[in-house]
Amino acid sequence: MTDQAQLLPGTLDLLILRAVSLGPLHGYGILLRIGQISGNALLIEQGALYPGLFRLVRQGLLKANWGTSENNRRAKFYELTAAGRRRLREETANWNRLVTAIASALSVQPEEV
């Protein structure tokens, strides 16, 4: 557990969008999916997911519908809207730019300067 990384502020929304982009999911499912696609390397407080979900719904990036889960329980399923898909693309590009920049900055050797 201790080797899990803290989330950077703002990245939870991106992870939720990404997780949902792979198919409609309920809240717990999103959590599991994030764990799965991140190799369980990120520490996410379970409840903290929900304010993020409500915010994304309010922004029109996700839409939610009640359905039945694989455990045969009632659950609210989230899926991406068109706006959500667009936002995911933009945010992914932004993230990649950021990561590349920071990674190259961090990997610079003294002789390269």
Next chain:
Amino acid sequence: MKLLAALSLRIATLFQRSQINAEMEEELRSHIQHRADDLARDGLDRAEAERLACIEFGGRERIKEECHEALGGNFLDTLLQDVRFGFRVLRKSPSFTAAAVVTLALAIGANAVVFGVLDALILRPLNVPQAESLYGTEYGLDPGFQSYPNYLDLRDRNRSFEDLAAFNFVFAGLDTGKNPSTATGFAATGNYFDVLRIQPYLGRFFHSSDEQGPNSAPFLVLSYAYWHSRFQDDRGVVDRTIQVSKHPFTIIGVTPPEFRGSLLFVSPDFLIPIVNQDQVNGENILNARGDTHPIFEAIGHLKPGVTPDQAVADVNAVGAYLEKTYPKEFGQKSSTLGRAGLTSFDSAVRQFVTGLMLLAGLILLAACANLGGLFAARAADRSREVALRLALGSSRKRILRQLLTEAVLISLVGGAAGLAGSVVLLRRLSTWQPFPSAPIHLPVSPDAKVYVVALVLALVSGLLFGIVPVRQVLRANPYEIVKAGSSGRVGRRLTVRDALLVLQIAICAVLVTSSMVAVRGLVRSLHGNFGFELHNAMLVGTNLAMAGYSGDRVPAMQRRMIHAMEAIPGVERVGLVNNYPPLVYGAGSRVSVFKEETRDLRPANADPRIVLATMGGPPALEPAERDERDAETLVTAALNGTSLPHY
């Protein structure tokens, strides 16, 4: 469009709160169930799995709160929640609530009443067009009083006023054929309505062109209020002739409803041309230059570009001319200009009402200090509740918001109660006649301005005393407080409350002292030594002019009245006086008193220490032998005694 959508979402969230709440609850429960399913699959028994899932999930109430915040529509929502909770909490401690509400109601009520008076007398100009350039002159021997010939000279010789009108009071018996009754009117110069720029509501007004010498214009203009109450809005009154103090006058018009005369304290029932004043008041004033009572006030609009200071210099120049030309009749005093409406009372009223407003403000401040202390004490008593809420994950901001909401709730309820009381009081004030025989009233009417001021005062004071416990809450350490129990007190709290207490005591000391001074003054003036026995003295008021008596017929009638009264069993002595204090509002004239060695008997040489006020009109005392003795006694009493304020 986007804004509209956002707004509708907010309103929708507000009304669907319970549904949203239920859905949220179900969603979170579903999450925990799914988690528990997984844990159970790993081998835990169901109960243990659910317990663990709950723990892993985190503070559910806090998360729900955050979700609501994420949904927006939160401000109103939280407010409603706070208000509901506030009402519940306040209902739980009714005595605290009642004390706070009553304290505030009194404080805000007092402020609203005083502001209502301030608004009526100072903030609101006279209800005539362009009132801001309308000034009244104080000029001549006495401020506000001058003779008719002097007024004419001032009107024609000044270069500052567009035109100058003047008026005086008349007290008349109005006889329309049935139910004769007394009424108070203005005797106004012909240009009065034109100077004030008033148009008739009905019929026409009289103008300068109607003035063709003494008693040439027997016309009468009714005020709207009097027309409404006495003539029941009868449009046929125009051109009807009625008896005014036994003289025929023709009703020619009605003033507009909003016009209440050029004085704030006294609104006339009717107006007649001043050239006909003699008929109603039974005395000839048009040529008496030395008689300084026929004009109560001269008013006019300043010419554009003329400052009040220039106008004062101008009026003084006319005064100097008059003193040189008529040294026997005219004693010039430097004159000033006053705002029309209050005349020479202007600065006195201003000072009085401003002082009153200051005191009312102090009362409110004391109330705030008091309530601040109460709230701080209450917050200390509720420290366990606050600590518990903090421990359960409530944010300090949220708790403060709730406490402030409570304070504002109390202040609004108190403010509403105070306002309701003040409206009742103001309504009564506006119909109150301080002197039964004088048409003096306060033109107060609670309007939107008063409501707004009361509301703002309530809100501000609510925030003011609500803010006192803030530091206390911000510093609260839930762990310490819960551990120490409700008896836990920290020294710092006491110092804030002590300071408030000191402030409160200081303010109250000022208020109590000032009210004591006022009451003492009142008592002193009520039990003043008038130099004669007040006890068992009865007053009978008559106005012979109203009954059409004038000239030589007056003393004869007075003699008959005295004899008739002496014949009443139990009556010891009967005297006659023209007017009595404090009701010297009427046309009063002053007599110059000279030192024995003075030879040049012009007003300017009068002994300034003695001002003998007698009331105008025929001799004050009937010239029968016995009554003459009374007259002497009275004058001596007046000179020796302390009754005359100027002496």
